[in-house]
Amino acid sequence: MFFVSIFAGIFGSVVGLGGGVVVIPVLTILLGVDIHFAIGASIVAIIGTSSGAASTYVKDKVTNLRVGMFLELASASGAIIGAAVAAYTQSAALEAIFGTILLISLVPMVIKIGEDIPKSPELGGISKRLSLKGKYTETDGRVIDYNSTRPVEGLAGTLVAGVLSGLLGIGGGAFKVLSMDLAMKLPMKVSTTTSNFMIGVTAAASAGIYFARGDVDPLIAAPVALGILIGAAVGARILLRSRNTTVRKAFAAVLAIAALEMILSAAGVIP
Protein backbone atom coordinates (compact mmCIF):
# COMPACT_ATOMS: atom_id res chain seq x y z
CA MET A 1 0.00 0.00 0.00
CA PHE A 2 2.84 2.30 0.99
CA PHE A 3 4.80 1.62 -2.20
CA VAL A 4 1.79 1.94 -4.45
CA SER A 5 1.15 5.33 -2.84
CA ILE A 6 4.69 6.52 -3.56
CA PHE A 7 4.14 5.63 -7.21
CA ALA A 8 0.73 7.31 -7.23
CA GLY A 9 2.26 10.44 -5.70
CA ILE A 10 4.96 10.66 -8.35
CA PHE A 11 2.49 10.21 -11.18
CA GLY A 12 -0.21 12.39 -9.70
CA SER A 13 2.07 15.33 -9.11
CA VAL A 14 3.55 15.26 -12.62
CA VAL A 15 0.30 15.10 -14.59
CA GLY A 16 -1.79 17.27 -12.26
CA LEU A 17 -4.29 14.60 -11.27
CA GLY A 18 -4.54 13.48 -7.68
CA GLY A 19 -3.18 10.00 -7.88
CA GLY A 20 -6.69 8.69 -7.20
CA VAL A 21 -6.55 7.20 -10.68
CA VAL A 22 -3.82 4.89 -9.39
CA VAL A 23 -4.89 4.49 -5.77
CA ILE A 24 -8.55 3.53 -6.26
CA PRO A 25 -8.14 0.60 -8.68
CA VAL A 26 -5.11 -0.78 -6.85
CA LEU A 27 -6.89 -0.68 -3.50
CA THR A 28 -10.16 -2.12 -4.78
CA ILE A 29 -8.96 -4.63 -7.37
CA LEU A 30 -5.60 -5.79 -6.04
CA LEU A 31 -6.06 -5.37 -2.30
CA GLY A 32 -9.78 -5.97 -1.98
CA VAL A 33 -10.52 -2.75 -0.12
CA ASP A 34 -14.15 -1.63 -0.07
CA ILE A 35 -14.83 1.13 -2.62
CA HIS A 36 -15.95 3.58 0.10
CA PHE A 37 -12.67 3.28 1.97
CA ALA A 38 -10.81 3.44 -1.33
CA ILE A 39 -12.45 6.76 -2.17
CA GLY A 40 -11.73 7.98 1.37
CA ALA A 41 -8.07 7.05 0.84
CA SER A 42 -8.13 8.70 -2.57
CA ILE A 43 -9.25 12.00 -0.99
CA VAL A 44 -6.27 11.77 1.38
CA ALA A 45 -4.04 10.93 -1.59
CA ILE A 46 -5.29 13.88 -3.64
CA ILE A 47 -4.76 16.40 -0.86
CA GLY A 48 -1.32 14.94 -0.10
CA THR A 49 -0.23 15.05 -3.74
CA SER A 50 -1.54 18.56 -4.13
CA SER A 51 0.02 20.16 -1.07
CA GLY A 52 3.19 18.07 -1.22
CA ALA A 53 4.04 18.96 -4.80
CA ALA A 54 2.52 22.46 -4.87
CA SER A 55 4.89 23.70 -2.19
CA THR A 56 7.71 23.13 -4.69
CA TYR A 57 5.86 24.34 -7.80
CA VAL A 58 4.64 27.52 -6.14
CA LYS A 59 8.11 28.41 -4.89
CA ASP A 60 9.49 27.91 -8.39
CA LYS A 61 6.66 30.04 -9.83
CA VAL A 62 5.49 27.50 -12.41
CA THR A 63 2.03 27.41 -10.84
CA ASN A 64 -0.14 30.37 -11.78
CA LEU A 65 -1.67 31.43 -8.47
CA ARG A 66 -4.19 33.86 -9.98
CA VAL A 67 -5.47 31.37 -12.55
CA GLY A 68 -5.69 28.79 -9.73
CA MET A 69 -7.64 31.03 -7.35
CA PHE A 70 -9.95 32.22 -10.14
CA LEU A 71 -10.80 28.68 -11.27
CA GLU A 72 -11.23 27.51 -7.67
CA LEU A 73 -14.43 29.59 -7.63
CA ALA A 74 -15.85 27.10 -10.11
CA SER A 75 -14.32 23.92 -8.72
CA ALA A 76 -15.42 24.61 -5.13
CA SER A 77 -18.99 25.50 -6.25
CA GLY A 78 -18.99 22.38 -8.41
CA ALA A 79 -17.97 20.19 -5.49
CA ILE A 80 -20.95 21.43 -3.48
CA ILE A 81 -23.35 20.96 -6.41
CA GLY A 82 -21.96 17.45 -6.92
CA ALA A 83 -22.53 16.52 -3.28
CA ALA A 84 -26.05 17.98 -3.45
CA VAL A 85 -27.17 16.02 -6.49
CA ALA A 86 -25.30 12.79 -5.75
CA ALA A 87 -28.28 11.20 -4.04
CA TYR A 88 -30.41 11.70 -7.16
CA THR A 89 -28.00 10.41 -9.77
CA GLN A 90 -26.89 7.05 -11.09
CA SER A 91 -23.14 6.89 -10.71
CA ALA A 92 -22.78 4.24 -13.45
CA ALA A 93 -24.44 6.49 -16.02
CA LEU A 94 -22.30 9.43 -14.91
CA GLU A 95 -19.12 7.42 -15.15
CA ALA A 96 -20.05 6.29 -18.64
CA ILE A 97 -20.67 9.89 -19.73
CA PHE A 98 -17.55 11.36 -18.17
CA GLY A 99 -15.40 8.43 -19.29
CA THR A 100 -16.54 9.03 -22.85
CA ILE A 101 -15.84 12.77 -22.58
CA LEU A 102 -12.32 12.03 -21.36
CA LEU A 103 -11.82 9.57 -24.19
CA ILE A 104 -12.94 12.17 -26.76
CA SER A 105 -10.69 14.83 -25.23
CA LEU A 106 -7.76 12.52 -25.93
CA VAL A 107 -8.06 13.51 -29.60
CA PRO A 108 -7.00 17.19 -29.28
CA MET A 109 -4.39 16.05 -26.73
CA VAL A 110 -2.83 13.65 -29.19
CA ILE A 111 -2.99 16.20 -32.02
CA LYS A 112 -1.04 18.65 -29.86
CA ILE A 113 1.32 15.95 -28.59
CA GLY A 114 4.51 17.59 -29.93
CA GLU A 115 3.57 21.09 -28.79
CA ASP A 116 6.11 22.70 -26.49
CA ILE A 117 4.80 26.20 -25.75
CA PRO A 118 1.49 27.32 -27.31
CA LYS A 119 1.41 30.58 -29.25
CA SER A 120 0.47 33.08 -26.58
CA PRO A 121 -3.01 34.54 -27.18
CA GLU A 122 -3.88 38.23 -26.93
CA LEU A 123 -4.86 39.16 -23.38
CA GLY A 124 -8.30 40.77 -23.31
CA GLY A 125 -11.61 41.13 -21.48
CA ILE A 126 -11.92 39.25 -18.21
CA SER A 127 -8.47 37.67 -18.56
CA LYS A 128 -6.92 41.12 -18.75
CA ARG A 129 -8.95 42.51 -15.87
CA LEU A 130 -7.98 39.54 -13.68
CA SER A 131 -4.40 39.48 -15.04
CA LEU A 132 -4.60 35.80 -15.95
CA LYS A 133 -1.09 35.72 -17.33
CA GLY A 134 2.35 34.88 -16.08
CA LYS A 135 5.89 33.85 -16.75
CA TYR A 136 8.17 31.09 -15.65
CA THR A 137 11.66 29.86 -16.39
CA GLU A 138 12.02 26.72 -18.51
CA THR A 139 14.58 24.01 -17.82
CA ASP A 140 16.79 25.36 -20.60
CA GLY A 141 16.76 28.87 -19.12
CA ARG A 142 14.16 30.39 -21.47
CA VAL A 143 11.78 32.75 -19.69
CA ILE A 144 8.30 31.90 -20.94
CA ASP A 145 5.87 34.83 -20.97
CA TYR A 146 2.33 33.65 -21.49
CA ASN A 147 -1.23 34.95 -21.59
CA SER A 148 -4.50 33.08 -21.31
CA THR A 149 -7.78 33.27 -23.16
CA ARG A 150 -11.42 32.13 -22.91
CA PRO A 151 -11.76 32.38 -19.10
CA VAL A 152 -15.48 31.58 -19.22
CA GLU A 153 -14.90 28.25 -20.96
CA GLY A 154 -12.10 27.54 -18.48
CA LEU A 155 -14.48 28.28 -15.62
CA ALA A 156 -17.16 26.02 -17.14
CA GLY A 157 -14.75 23.12 -17.58
CA THR A 158 -13.54 23.53 -14.01
CA LEU A 159 -17.14 23.56 -12.77
CA VAL A 160 -17.58 20.16 -14.42
CA ALA A 161 -14.38 19.03 -12.68
CA GLY A 162 -15.74 20.17 -9.33
CA VAL A 163 -19.12 18.47 -9.81
CA LEU A 164 -17.33 15.27 -10.74
CA SER A 165 -15.16 15.37 -7.61
CA GLY A 166 -18.19 16.01 -5.44
CA LEU A 167 -20.13 13.19 -7.09
CA LEU A 168 -17.58 10.44 -7.52
CA GLY A 169 -14.64 11.56 -5.41
CA ILE A 170 -12.40 11.27 -8.45
CA GLY A 171 -11.70 12.62 -11.90
CA GLY A 172 -11.49 16.32 -11.14
CA GLY A 173 -7.88 16.81 -12.16
CA ALA A 174 -8.31 15.63 -15.73
CA PHE A 175 -11.00 18.21 -16.49
CA LYS A 176 -9.00 20.97 -14.84
CA VAL A 177 -5.93 20.28 -16.96
CA LEU A 178 -8.08 20.01 -20.10
CA SER A 179 -9.78 23.34 -19.33
CA MET A 180 -6.51 25.17 -18.91
CA ASP A 181 -4.80 23.49 -21.84
CA LEU A 182 -7.52 23.33 -24.48
CA ALA A 183 -9.63 26.37 -23.56
CA MET A 184 -7.28 28.80 -21.87
CA LYS A 185 -4.19 27.89 -23.92
CA LEU A 186 -1.76 27.85 -21.01
CA PRO A 187 1.60 26.07 -21.35
CA MET A 188 1.29 22.38 -20.39
CA LYS A 189 3.44 22.58 -17.26
CA VAL A 190 1.50 25.59 -16.03
CA SER A 191 -1.75 23.66 -16.60
CA THR A 192 -0.68 20.54 -14.74
CA THR A 193 0.95 22.36 -11.81
CA THR A 194 -1.96 24.78 -11.45
CA SER A 195 -4.37 21.84 -11.55
CA ASN A 196 -2.23 20.14 -8.92
CA PHE A 197 -2.44 23.32 -6.84
CA MET A 198 -6.25 23.40 -7.12
CA ILE A 199 -7.17 19.74 -6.57
CA GLY A 200 -6.24 19.97 -2.89
CA VAL A 201 -8.92 22.60 -2.38
CA THR A 202 -11.53 20.65 -4.36
CA ALA A 203 -10.75 17.46 -2.45
CA ALA A 204 -10.79 19.29 0.89
CA ALA A 205 -14.27 20.55 -0.02
CA SER A 206 -15.48 16.95 -0.37
CA ALA A 207 -13.43 15.67 2.59
CA GLY A 208 -15.95 16.78 5.20
CA ILE A 209 -18.59 14.34 3.99
CA TYR A 210 -16.27 11.36 3.69
CA PHE A 211 -14.65 12.07 7.02
CA ALA A 212 -17.95 12.46 8.85
CA ARG A 213 -19.13 9.13 7.43
CA GLY A 214 -15.98 7.41 8.70
CA ASP A 215 -14.80 6.54 5.19
CA VAL A 216 -11.27 7.62 6.04
CA ASP A 217 -9.89 4.42 7.57
CA PRO A 218 -6.69 5.18 9.53
CA LEU A 219 -5.20 1.79 8.66
CA ILE A 220 -5.40 2.72 4.99
CA ALA A 221 -4.93 6.48 5.35
CA ALA A 222 -1.60 6.21 7.20
CA PRO A 223 0.39 4.29 4.57
CA VAL A 224 -1.35 6.16 1.74
CA ALA A 225 -0.63 9.59 3.25
CA LEU A 226 3.03 8.83 3.98
CA GLY A 227 3.62 7.17 0.61
CA ILE A 228 1.92 9.91 -1.34
CA LEU A 229 3.87 12.69 0.41
CA ILE A 230 7.17 11.04 -0.48
CA GLY A 231 5.97 10.40 -4.04
CA ALA A 232 4.78 13.98 -4.49
CA ALA A 233 8.13 15.37 -3.36
CA VAL A 234 9.92 13.17 -5.90
CA GLY A 235 7.38 13.87 -8.64
CA ALA A 236 7.69 17.63 -8.21
CA ARG A 237 11.42 17.45 -8.85
CA ILE A 238 10.87 15.28 -11.91
CA LEU A 239 8.32 17.67 -13.43
CA LEU A 240 10.49 20.74 -13.04
CA ARG A 241 13.21 18.98 -15.05
CA SER A 242 10.84 17.59 -17.70
CA ARG A 243 9.96 19.10 -21.05
CA ASN A 244 6.41 20.25 -21.81
CA THR A 245 6.11 17.62 -24.50
CA THR A 246 7.03 14.84 -22.04
CA VAL A 247 4.46 16.08 -19.52
CA ARG A 248 1.84 16.17 -22.27
CA LYS A 249 2.58 12.58 -23.27
CA ALA A 250 2.35 11.42 -19.64
CA PHE A 251 -0.91 13.28 -19.22
CA ALA A 252 -2.39 11.76 -22.39
CA ALA A 253 -1.47 8.28 -21.15
CA VAL A 254 -3.04 8.83 -17.73
CA LEU A 255 -6.08 10.40 -19.40
CA ALA A 256 -6.57 7.22 -21.41
CA ILE A 257 -6.27 5.09 -18.25
CA ALA A 258 -8.70 7.31 -16.33
CA ALA A 259 -11.24 7.19 -19.17
CA LEU A 260 -10.95 3.43 -19.42
CA GLU A 261 -11.32 3.05 -15.65
CA MET A 262 -14.51 5.08 -15.63
CA ILE A 263 -16.03 3.19 -18.52
CA LEU A 264 -15.08 -0.22 -17.08
CA SER A 265 -16.50 0.82 -13.73
CA ALA A 266 -19.72 1.98 -15.40
CA ALA A 267 -19.98 -1.38 -17.14
CA GLY A 268 -19.55 -3.10 -13.79
CA VAL A 269 -16.31 -4.85 -14.75
CA ILE A 270 -14.38 -3.20 -11.89
CA PRO A 271 -15.81 -1.70 -8.68
Add this chain to the structure above:
Amino acid sequence: MNLKDPESMNVVIGKVLRYGVVLSGIIVILGTIVLVASNGTSETSGFLEYNPVAVPHDGIDVSPAGLLHGLFTFSAFSLIELGVIVLIATPVARVLISVFLFAAERDRIYVVITAVVLALLLFSIFVTPSIPGFQA
Protein backbone atom coordinates in the same frame (compact mmCIF):
# COMPACT_ATOMS: atom_id res chain seq x y z
CA MET B 1 9.62 39.98 4.36
CA ASN B 2 7.87 42.64 2.31
CA LEU B 3 4.30 41.48 1.83
CA LYS B 4 3.72 44.06 -0.88
CA ASP B 5 6.25 42.36 -3.07
CA PRO B 6 4.30 39.98 -5.35
CA GLU B 7 7.24 37.56 -5.32
CA SER B 8 6.87 36.95 -1.60
CA MET B 9 3.36 35.60 -2.13
CA ASN B 10 4.77 32.46 -3.75
CA VAL B 11 7.25 32.05 -0.92
CA VAL B 12 4.62 32.39 1.81
CA ILE B 13 2.13 30.04 0.13
CA GLY B 14 4.88 27.52 -0.58
CA LYS B 15 5.87 27.62 3.10
CA VAL B 16 2.29 27.20 4.37
CA LEU B 17 1.87 24.10 2.20
CA ARG B 18 5.23 22.67 3.22
CA TYR B 19 4.72 23.17 6.96
CA GLY B 20 1.22 21.65 6.76
CA VAL B 21 2.48 18.61 4.91
CA VAL B 22 5.47 18.06 7.20
CA LEU B 23 3.38 18.47 10.35
CA SER B 24 0.77 16.05 9.04
CA GLY B 25 3.48 13.54 8.07
CA ILE B 26 5.07 13.70 11.53
CA ILE B 27 1.74 13.11 13.29
CA VAL B 28 0.88 10.17 11.00
CA ILE B 29 4.33 8.63 11.58
CA LEU B 30 3.87 9.07 15.33
CA GLY B 31 0.45 7.39 15.11
CA THR B 32 1.94 4.55 13.11
CA ILE B 33 4.70 4.02 15.68
CA VAL B 34 2.11 3.87 18.47
CA LEU B 35 0.05 1.47 16.36
CA VAL B 36 2.95 -0.90 15.77
CA ALA B 37 4.13 -0.62 19.39
CA SER B 38 0.73 -1.53 20.78
CA ASN B 39 -0.23 -4.22 18.27
CA GLY B 40 3.04 -5.73 17.11
CA THR B 41 4.25 -5.81 13.54
CA SER B 42 2.51 -9.02 12.52
CA GLU B 43 -0.91 -7.51 13.05
CA THR B 44 -0.05 -4.21 11.40
CA SER B 45 1.17 -5.69 8.15
CA GLY B 46 -1.80 -3.81 6.70
CA PHE B 47 0.80 -1.24 5.77
CA LEU B 48 1.83 -3.41 2.89
CA GLU B 49 -1.27 -5.49 2.38
CA TYR B 50 -4.67 -4.53 3.60
CA ASN B 51 -6.12 -6.79 6.26
CA PRO B 52 -9.13 -5.18 7.88
CA VAL B 53 -9.63 -7.91 10.48
CA ALA B 54 -6.06 -7.89 11.82
CA VAL B 55 -6.50 -4.81 13.97
CA PRO B 56 -10.01 -4.09 15.24
CA HIS B 57 -10.81 -0.56 14.19
CA ASP B 58 -14.51 -0.47 13.58
CA GLY B 59 -16.61 2.34 14.87
CA ILE B 60 -13.84 4.87 15.36
CA ASP B 61 -15.34 7.97 16.86
CA VAL B 62 -14.60 10.81 14.44
CA SER B 63 -16.59 13.38 16.38
CA PRO B 64 -14.50 16.18 17.94
CA ALA B 65 -15.14 14.84 21.44
CA GLY B 66 -14.22 11.28 20.44
CA LEU B 67 -11.09 12.47 18.73
CA LEU B 68 -10.04 14.56 21.71
CA HIS B 69 -10.59 11.64 24.05
CA GLY B 70 -8.55 9.42 21.75
CA LEU B 71 -5.71 11.93 21.71
CA PHE B 72 -5.61 12.16 25.48
CA THR B 73 -5.41 8.39 25.72
CA PHE B 74 -2.72 8.45 23.02
CA SER B 75 -4.77 6.24 20.71
CA ALA B 76 -2.93 5.38 17.49
CA PHE B 77 -6.04 5.76 15.35
CA SER B 78 -6.88 9.15 16.79
CA LEU B 79 -3.33 10.33 16.12
CA ILE B 80 -3.54 9.19 12.52
CA GLU B 81 -6.95 10.84 12.13
CA LEU B 82 -5.46 14.05 13.52
CA GLY B 83 -2.66 13.82 10.95
CA VAL B 84 -5.28 13.43 8.22
CA ILE B 85 -7.21 16.42 9.56
CA VAL B 86 -4.04 18.53 9.45
CA LEU B 87 -3.56 17.37 5.85
CA ILE B 88 -7.13 18.37 4.94
CA ALA B 89 -6.70 21.70 6.74
CA THR B 90 -3.54 22.57 4.78
CA PRO B 91 -5.26 23.72 1.54
CA VAL B 92 -7.87 25.54 3.63
CA ALA B 93 -5.12 27.42 5.47
CA ARG B 94 -3.55 28.19 2.11
CA VAL B 95 -6.76 29.84 0.86
CA LEU B 96 -7.21 31.74 4.14
CA ILE B 97 -3.68 33.15 4.01
CA SER B 98 -4.10 34.03 0.31
CA VAL B 99 -6.94 36.38 1.26
CA PHE B 100 -4.52 38.34 3.46
CA LEU B 101 -1.72 38.20 0.90
CA PHE B 102 -3.95 39.67 -1.82
CA ALA B 103 -5.14 42.28 0.68
CA ALA B 104 -1.52 43.24 1.32
CA GLU B 105 -1.06 43.63 -2.43
CA ARG B 106 -4.21 45.78 -2.48
CA ASP B 107 -5.62 43.51 -5.14
CA ARG B 108 -9.33 43.96 -4.37
CA ILE B 109 -10.74 41.63 -7.02
CA TYR B 110 -8.62 38.75 -5.79
CA VAL B 111 -9.39 39.46 -2.14
CA VAL B 112 -13.06 38.97 -3.07
CA ILE B 113 -12.38 35.88 -5.22
CA THR B 114 -10.33 34.12 -2.53
CA ALA B 115 -12.76 35.10 0.23
CA VAL B 116 -15.62 33.55 -1.77
CA VAL B 117 -13.56 30.38 -2.34
CA LEU B 118 -12.85 30.23 1.40
CA ALA B 119 -16.56 30.63 2.23
CA LEU B 120 -17.52 27.89 -0.26
CA LEU B 121 -14.85 25.63 1.16
CA LEU B 122 -15.89 26.09 4.79
CA PHE B 123 -19.53 25.65 3.85
CA SER B 124 -18.71 22.44 2.02
CA ILE B 125 -16.58 20.99 4.82
CA PHE B 126 -18.69 21.91 7.85
CA VAL B 127 -22.25 22.45 6.65
CA THR B 128 -22.91 20.00 3.80
CA PRO B 129 -22.24 16.79 5.80
CA SER B 130 -25.13 17.68 8.11
CA ILE B 131 -27.66 18.52 5.40
CA PRO B 132 -29.92 15.52 4.77
CA GLY B 133 -29.80 14.42 1.15
CA PHE B 134 -26.24 15.66 0.68
CA GLN B 135 -24.46 12.38 0.08
CA ALA B 136 -21.59 11.57 -2.16
